[in-house]
Amino acid sequence: xxxxxxxxxxxxxxxxxxxxxxxxxxxxxxxxxxxxxxxxxxxxxxxxxxxxxxxxxxxxxxxxxxxxxxxxxxxxxxxxxxxxxxxxxxxxxxxxxxxxxxxxxxxxxxxxxxxxxxxxxxxxxxxxxxxxxxxxxxxxxxxxxxxxxxxxxxxxxxxxxxxxxxxxxxxxxxxxxxxxxxxxxxxxxxxxxxxxxxxxxxxxxxxxxxxxxxxxxxxxxxxxxxxxxxxxxxxxxxxxxxxxxxxxxxxxxxxxxxxxxxxxxxxxxxxxxxxxxxxxxxxxxxxxxxxxxxxxxxxxxxxxxxxxxxxxxxxxxxxxxxxxxxxxxxxxxxxxxxxxxxxxxxxxxxxxxxxxxxxxxxxxxxxxxxxxxxxxxxxxxxxxxx
Ligand code: KIV
Ligand code: ZN
Numbered sequence: 001x002x003x004x005x006x007x008x009x010x011x012x013x014x015x016x017x018x019x020x021x022x023x024x025x026x027x028x029x030x031x032x033x034x035x036x037x038x039x040x041x042x043x044x045x046x047x048x049x050x051x052x053x054x055x056x057x058x059x060x061x062x063x064x065x066x067x068x069x070x071x072x073x074x075x076x077x078x079x080x081x082x083x084x085x086x087x088x089x090x091x092x093x094x095x096x097x098x099x100x101x102x103x104x105x106x107x108x109x110x111x112x113x114x115x116x117x118x119x120x121x122x123x124x125x126x127x128x129x130x131x132x133x134x135x136x137x138x139x140x141x142x143x144x145x146x147x148x149x150x151x152x153x154x155x156x157x158x159x160x161x162x163x164x165x166x167x168x169x170x171x172x173x174x175x176x177x178x179x180x181x182x183x184x185x186x187x188x189x190x191x192x193x194x195x196x197x198x199x200x201x202x203x204x205x206x207x208x209x210x211x212x213x214x215x216x217x218x219x220x221x222x223x224x225x226x227x228x229x230x231x232x233x234x235x236x237x238x239x240x241x242x243x244x245x246x247x248x249x250x251x252x253x254x255x256x257x258x259x260x261x262x263x264x265x266x267x268x269x270x271x272x273x274x275x276x277x278x279x280x281x282x283x284x285x286x287x288x289x290x291x292x293x294x295x296x297x298x299x300x301x302x303x304x305x306x307x308x309x310x311x312x313x314x315x316x317x318x319x320x321x322x323x324x325x326x327x328x329x330x331x332x333x334x335x336x337x338x339x340x341x342x343x344x345x346x347x348x349x350x351x352x353x354x355x356x357x358x359x360x361x362x363x364x365x366x367x368x369x370x371x372x373x374x375x376x377x378x379x380x381x382x383x384x385x386x
Contacts, residue, residue: 002045002256004247005223006240007199008034009043010272011056012072013237014227015276021382025057026275030058030228034067037268038261039240040223041068043096048073048082057083061090070136075124084131097124101153102141104130114149121156124255129161136164137202143167143174143182150182158192165190165198166225169212172205172235177217183219199223202238204230209238210285214246217254228272229280229287241265241318245286249312266319292323297332301323304334327375331366333357341373345379348350 011027014020018386022030027044028344033043044060045053058126061069069090073079075097087093099110106112112120121137128135133201136155142150153163167182174182183198190196199218202209213224243315244260269287273280282289292315294303307323315323325335336357348356356378364370365377 004256004258005040007041007225008039009222009225011226012043012045014231016233017231020276022127022275027056030057033268033271035064037264038259043070044203046072047086048079054086054204056087061087067090067301068094070096071092072096074380075099075120077127095128095132096136097128098138098140099212100141101150102144103143104141108369118156121153122160124378125157125162129386135162136166137167138168138290140168141170143169154186158196164197166201168201169203172203174212176211178214179212180219183216189219197222201225202233210242213243229269230359231276239285262317263319293326295326295328296330298334319324327370
């Protein structure tokens, strides 16, 4: 069984979500919770971006005791120096250097030739390696880069001393099979006498970030990058909680595990949602409000007989107290009777239950959310106004 490392970038890429601006204190609180969640590395920010970004990275580095802390740097010496200064007191410092390798980014954004980009990789990864034991390199927009050039860029970074090679799907363009093949290709062709760890870094523009990340693991990736709740630029980054739970539930398939403390997932998600101001959609996989709710009669009946009929993830696994069986027009007698009992009316006779169930169905046709108060009112012989 392989162990997959997790790098969280909620405080760097996640903070690039439009409208999100964590305070330094919030960043430190999130970092502590992420450490509790069991991540192996945290990208705490982009220290060269602003004095507050620098301060947050520095404070997080001074706070965390088990987790590696990294900071982002363009292929620019002053950016790398800023990361080095911010991480002076980190127990396990790393640096993340990036430069774009796709034709469109090189021509329009960087205005550099491919050879100039290769020279910059060699120069800046070597410089980073002179200040850090552990260097990560990212060829930005890797999935729209030409494969032979991508390999040259990655090889230049490895030759200059990078240990982690991150392959960003910067604009969420790739597909699972294509990304899997990219990892296979790079891992097969890279030449190194050291262990090099490859990682996916997926954005969700086409809704494939989780599938792409898992495909990269199949292709040989040893670390994954993403954010909590999938916050990030545009459609966001991959939601790490989805990857962690998928690995756990489909261990048989991926033959891989992680050190993520899964029952801290809900608390971690809740904290990031509160501080980012981005609510978790109800139907979000793993941590959405409806992830453990069953409304239709057939499903409720199945879950009451054996939860595994319709639940592949137990609520407890991710730190949610219990599943719920919200009552609605599609609900059946089994769940209705359970609710009656739960509300303290277990002694209601079978005949009364029959007529209450009929009244409940009529009410449910008119009212969206049937509350406990509605059921109590039905039992008491009255109905609650909408
Ligand atoms: O998406 C991306 O390309 C990035 C890089 C800076 C790694 O976030
Ligand atoms: Zn990104």
